Amino acid sequence: xxxxxxxxxxxxxxxxxxxxxxxxxxxxxxxxxxxxxxxxxxxxxxxxxxxxxxxxxxxxxxxxxxxxxxxxxxxxxxxxxxxxxxxxxxxxxxxxxxxxxxxxxxxxxxxxxxxxxxxxxxxxxxxxxxxxxxxxxxxxxxxxxxxxxxxxxxxxxxxxxxxxxxxxxxx
Amino acid sequence: xxxxxxxxxxxxxxxxxxxxxxxxxxxxxxxxxxxxxxxxxxxxxxxxxxxxxxxxxxxxxxxxxxxxxxxxxxxxxxxxxxxxxxxxxxxxxxxxxxxxxxxxxxxxxxxxxxxxxxxxxxxxxxxxxxxxxxxxxxxxxxxxxxxxxxxxxxxxxxxxxxxxxxxxxxxxxxxxxxxxxxxxxxxxxxxxxxxxxxxxxxxxxxxxxxxxxxxxxxxxxxxxxxxxxxxxxxxxxxxxxxxxxxxxxxxxxxxxxxxxxxxxxxxxxxxxxxxxxxxxxxxxxxxxxxxxxxxxxxxxxxxxxxxxxxxxxxxxxxxxxxxxxxxxxxxxxxxxxxxxxxxxxxxxxxxxxxxxxxxxxxxxxxxxxxxxxxxxxxxxxxxxxxxxxxxxxxxxxxxxxxxxxxxxxxxxxxxxxxxxxxxxxxxxxxxxxxxxxxxxxxxxxxxxxxxxxxxxxxxxxxxxxxxxxxxxxxxxxx
Numbered sequence: 001x002x003x004x005x006x007x008x009x010x011x012x013x014x015x016x017x018x019x020x021x022x023x024x025x026x027x028x029x030x031x032x033x034x035x036x037x038x039x040x041x042x043x044x045x046x047x048x049x050x051x052x053x054x055x056x057x058x059x060x061x062x063x064x065x066x067x068x069x070x071x072x073x074x075x076x077x078x079x080x081x082x083x084x085x086x087x088x089x090x091x092x093x094x095x096x097x098x099x100x101x102x103x104x105x106x107x108x109x110x111x112x113x114x115x116x117x118x119x120x121x122x123x124x125x126x127x128x129x130x131x132x133x134x135x136x137x138x139x140x141x142x143x144x145x146x147x148x149x150x151x152x153x154x155x156x157x158x159x160x161x162x163x164x165x166x167x168x169x170x171x
Numbered sequence: 172x173x174x175x176x177x178x179x180x181x182x183x184x185x186x187x188x189x190x191x192x193x194x195x196x197x198x199x200x201x202x203x204x205x206x207x208x209x210x211x212x213x214x215x216x217x218x219x220x221x222x223x224x225x226x227x228x229x230x231x232x233x234x235x236x237x238x239x240x241x242x243x244x245x246x247x248x249x250x251x252x253x254x255x256x257x258x259x260x261x262x263x264x265x266x267x268x269x270x271x272x273x274x275x276x277x278x279x280x281x282x283x284x285x286x287x288x289x290x291x292x293x294x295x296x297x298x299x300x301x302x303x304x305x306x307x308x309x310x311x312x313x314x315x316x317x318x319x320x321x322x323x324x325x326x327x328x329x330x331x332x333x334x335x336x337x338x339x340x341x342x343x344x345x346x347x348x349x350x351x352x353x354x355x356x357x358x359x360x361x362x363x364x365x366x367x368x369x370x371x372x373x374x375x376x377x378x379x380x381x382x383x384x385x386x387x388x389x390x391x392x393x394x395x396x397x398x399x400x401x402x403x404x405x406x407x408x409x410x411x412x413x414x415x416x417x418x419x420x421x422x423x424x425x426x427x428x429x430x431x432x433x434x435x436x437x438x439x440x441x442x443x444x445x446x447x448x449x450x451x452x453x454x455x456x457x458x459x460x461x462x463x464x465x466x467x468x469x470x471x472x473x474x475x476x477x478x479x480x481x482x483x484x485x486x487x488x489x490x491x492x493x494x495x496x497x498x499x500x501x502x503x504x505x506x507x508x509x510x511x512x513x514x515x516x517x518x519x520x521x522x523x524x525x526x527x528x529x530x531x532x533x534x535x536x537x538x539x540x541x542x543x544x545x546x547x548x549x550x551x552x553x554x555x556x557x558x559x560x561x562x563x564x565x566x567x568x569x570x571x572x573x574x575x576x577x578x579x580x581x582x583x584x585x586x587x588x589x590x591x592x593x594x595x596x597x598x599x600x601x602x603x604x605x606x607x608x609x610x611x612x613x614x615x616x617x618x619x620x621x622x623x624x625x626x627x628x629x630x631x632x633x634x635x636x637x638x639x640x641x642x643x644x645x646x647x648x649x
């Protein structure tokens with residue numbers, strides 16, 4: 001309200017060019033300050049924690065029967081100290097033969113809901129939208145666009161190990 | 172008293188705030204008469220937002236934003252007498268805010284109040300609408316029970332459908348390769364710092380615009396907005412027929428605002444906060460994540476659209492909504508404001524309300540979800556206790572048929588009701604369907620023994636209306 005009463009003194013041509021310089025300097029410094037603060041902040045937010053994959057032992061070879069599919073739980077690739085139970089993850093482990101295992105992601109390829117194994121029906125079923133997969137992970141029915149992703153499995157001595165992997169987001 | 176007055180005057184002299192507040196309180200508003208109660212929705216949204224800040228701060232004093240502890244800290248808050256009420260207020264407050272901001276937007280749209288010179292009022296309101304939905308989404312997630320956890324995963328999968336950057340965006344939402352330690356902290360920061368900061372900014376801007384441009388007068392058919400003359404006309408209206416905001420209009424804001432807050436608090440005490448689900452342990456597979464009601468309609472919509480269009484709708488749908496809402500006041504900024512002269516406005520609102528209500532209801536029933544907890548059919552439904560029909564009923568349950576097909580009230584509704592399957596299909600037709608499957612039904616070829624199949628067919632064929640006189644030709648006609 002009172003601002004129109006406050007008037008600066010008449011500007012000389014010298015004042016005008018000096019003020020142009022000073023206003024540019026002010027804006028440049030302000031922007032620069034913003035940029036040097038923003039780079040580390042945005043960098044921190046965008047910097048995804050890329051974690052090395054790791055083999056996790058999920059059980060003994062003898063624990064798994066040929067032809068059966070069971071849930072195995074293990075630590076995810078980035079078990080941060082404060083992650084608590086969220087650092088756990090799961091996979092469906094199928095033993096096909098003496099030496100062949102398949103580990104399926106539990107995340108439905110449709111929207112990531114956890115699929116369940118129905119042992120008597122020999123199918124995986126997703127509770128969210130009714131996606132169904134056959135025992136080999138191929139799509140049997142419903143909206144999933146892709147088969148269930150597989151994780152690498154290996155046998156070390158009498159132990160079965162799964163290679164931890166990022167959440168296999170369908171793109 | 173004299174001392175107080177002089178302190179007041181001194182404070183006014185050095186700050187100007189008291190004079191400004193009085194000016195603000197006394198600023199003239201149009202005399203709304205019969206429409207006056209339509210003008211309480213914005214302030215009620217603001218009151219509930221303040222309620223959310225107060226209860227949010229109270230909750231934040233007890234909540235531990237750590238992926239491993241959040242669940243336990245919420246259980247602790249719940250276990251205290253007032254903590255559970257505060258949680259209830261915050262949860263019902265969230266619902267109230269979504270409802271109120273929605274009705275407020277509808278009111279502004281119907282009254283044509285987004286037209287000149289209030290376009291920016293609409294645009295800041297649109298920003299606030301989406302920020303509010305952002306708060307609702309992140310808030311549901313901070314519950315950090317099983318549903319909260321899977322909500323992040325589902326959000327990441329939805330973001331994954333974005334072209335080119337989908338995978339990156341999905342993992343950005345998860346804050347890394349997996350959903351875990353880093354994920355919750357990020358959503359906590361979003362919910363309590365980032366989004367609220369934007370809400371504060373836009374609320375301030377929104378209110379400033381309300382005062383600067385004046386609250387819109389109730390529309391009248393045959394009195395279009397003409398940008399060249401509107402401001403002068405509005406000033407004349409205020410001079411002729413204006414009333415001071417305080418108390419002539421403010422009392423209604425307070426009465427309605429009080430009622431809203433009272434209802435929220437009563438609901439919080441009587442109904443209580445939303446229950447905590449199972450802990451957020453990703454290795455517990457028995458999860459059926461569902462969004463809270465405000466996103467249920469969207470969840471249902473995504474499920475019911477044709478499958479090929481999914482990726483487009485997930486990404487382009489919300490984008491298109493934003494574009495339409497932004498373009499509205501920029502394109503249609505003059506002309507008739509009265510909804511009676513814009514009958515399609517009623518159509519648009521009816522369509523939106525119907526969509527949200529209908530798809531919300533459908534989402535609640537979730538007919539596409541298999542009922543994976545369906546119990547085996549009882550003998551009273553099967554009709555016999557042993558023999559092929561009874562064995563077939565067991566196969567019907569064990570093979571998962573029952574999760575999707577209902578029989579006599581038991582089972583899912585994903586597929587057709589098979590209560591009278593025997594009337595509709597011959598055993599041969601059933602066998603073909605079981606072997607070949609369908610887009611939403613797995614093929615059981617190689618997945619069912621001959622014995623199981625013949626039992627299942629015996630059972631399904633026995634599912635008939637029991638006519639008094641058996642009809643000789645019952646199923647072959649189909």
